[in-house]
Amino acid sequence: MKKDVMDKIGNNNLVGFIDQLKGHRVLILGDLILDEYIWGDAERISPEAPVPVVNIKKREIRPGGAANVAMTISALGGVPILAGVIGDDDSGVRFRSTIMELGLSSNGLVNERGRTTPLKTRILASNQQMLRIDSESVTSIDLSARQKLLAYLDDALGKVDALLISDYAKGTISVELLAPVLDNAKSHNLLITVDPKPSNMHLYKGVTLVSPNLKEAATASGISIKDRTSLVQAAKKLMECVAPKALLITRGGDGLSLFTSDGSAHHLPAMTSEVYDVSGAGDTMIGTLTLAMSAGANILDAVEIANCAAGVVVRKPGVATVSPGELKEMLPRRPAWETSDNVL
Numbered sequence: 001m002k003k004d005v006m007d008k009i010g011n012n013n014l015v016g017f018i019d020q021l022k023g024h025r026v027l028i029l030g031d032l033i034l035d036e037y038i039w040g041d042a043e044r045i046s047p048e049a050p051v052p053v054v055n056i057k058k059r060e061i062r063p064g065g066a067a068n069v070a071m072t073i074s075a076l077g078g079v080p081i082l083a084g085v086i087g088d089d090d091s092g093v094r095f096r097s098t099i100m101e102l103g104l105s106s107n108g109l110v111n112e113r114g115r116t117t118p119l120k121t122r123i124l125a126s127n128q129q130m131l132r133i134d135s136e137s138v139t140s141i142d143l144s145a146r147q148k149l150l151a152y153l154d155d156a157l158g159k160v161d162a163l164l165i166s167d168y169a170k171g172t173i174s175v176e177l178l179a180p181v182l183d184n185a186k187s188h189n190l191l192i193t194v195d196p197k198p199s200n201m202h203l204y205k206g207v208t209l210v211s212p213n214l215k216e217a218a219t220a221s222g223i224s225i226k227d228r229t230s231l232v233q234a235a236k237k238l239m240e241c242v243a244p245k246a247l248l249i250t251r252g253g254d255g256l257s258l259f260t261s262d263g264s265a266h267h268l269p270a271m272t273s274e275v276y277d278v279s280g281a282g283d284t285m286i287g288t289l290t291l292a293m294s295a296g297a298n299i300l301d302a303v304e305i306a307n308c309a310a311g312v313v314v315r316k317p318g319v320a321t322v323s324p325g326e327l328k329e330m331l332p333r334r335p336a337w338e339t340s341d342n343v344l
Contacts, residue, residue: 020296026160033118038054039124040058067168082099083110088113110141120132120135146176150177153184166286174200195208211247211285231257235280246259267337288307312326
C-alpha cells in the first residue's frame with residue numbers, strides 16, 4: 001500500500017491527477033455475473049394480461065459483477081486483473097468470450113463443473129427498465145475451484161498495486177478463500193479495498209477500506225440509519241468490528257460519508273446531475289477509488305474522484321463506464337467536503 005493514501009490533506013489540482021491512473025494494476029477478486037440487456041419498444045398492452053408488450057430491437061451482453069469493476073478500471077487506463085469462478089454452462093462460455101473480446105485477460109477465470117453462472121437479463125423500453133430476470137443458484141464454490149483460484153491468486157498478488165474484493169454474495173467469497181488471500185495481500189503491503197455484503201462483513205478485518213451502501217451498513221451494524229446521529233453510531237460499530245483504516249458509506253442521492261481509524265468523519269454531497277440509471281454506480285465508485293489510491297492519491301482525493309466518476313455513469317443507461325476525459329470535465333464541478341472531526 002502506498003504509505004500516504006490515508007493522509008487526509010486534500011489536493012485542489014485533481015484534474016491533473018487523472019493521467020497518473022494509467023498503468024496501475026488492480027487484482028479484482030469477486031463474483032462474476034453475465035448481464036444481458038434486451039432493448040425494445042413498448043407501444044401497447046397485452047390482451048392476455050395488463051402488461052406491456054415489448055418488441056425487441058436489440059440484445060447486448062456485458063460482463064457484470066466484479067467484471068464491471070474491471071471495466072471501470074480499464075476505461076480509466078488502469079490494468080485490471082480479474083479473478084473468479086464461472087460455470088461450464090452457456091452463460092459461463094459467453095462470459096469468458098465477452099471479456100476476451102473487450103481486451104481483458106481470462107487467465108484468472110476458474111471453471112467449476114455443473115455451476116450456474118449468474119445471468120441477469122434486463123428488459124428496457126422507452127429508456128426505462130421494465131423487468132429484470134435473474135438466473136442463478138447461489139452456492140459456495142467447490143473445493144477444486146477454490147484451490148485453483150487460490151493458486152492463481154497466490155501468484156498474482158505479487159504483481160499488482162492493489163487488491164479489490166467485489167462481493168455480490170453469489171458464493172465466491174468465503175472464510176476459506178479470503179483468509180489466506182488477505183494474509184498474502186497484507187504480506188505484500190497491498191492496498192485492500194472491499195465492496196462488501198453484510199453477511200460477509202466479518203471476513204474483511206484489517207483491510208484498508210470497506211465501502212457498503214446505506215442499507216448494507218444498517219444491516220451489518222444492526223442499527224436503523226435514519227439521520228446523521230444513527231449513521232455515526234452504525235459507523236462506530238462497523239469500525240470496531242471490522243477495524244479497517246477507513247469506512248466509506250455511500251448514501252445515494254444524499255452523498256457519502258467517510259470514517260477513518262483516527263476517529264474523523266467527513267461527509268461529501270452527491271454530484272448534482274440528472275440521474276438516468278444507478279446500475280453499476282457502486283462498481284464505478286469502488287473501482288475508481290481503488291485505482292486512484294493505488295496511483296498514490298490520499299483518501300480524500302480518491303473519494304472525490306470516485307464521487308465524480310459515479311456522477312458520470314448515473315447519467316448513462318445501463319451499466320456504464322467513465323473515460324478519463326469525462327472524469328476531467330466533471331471534477332471542476334465537484335462539491336466540497338463537510339468535516340466533523342473526532343466523532344467516533
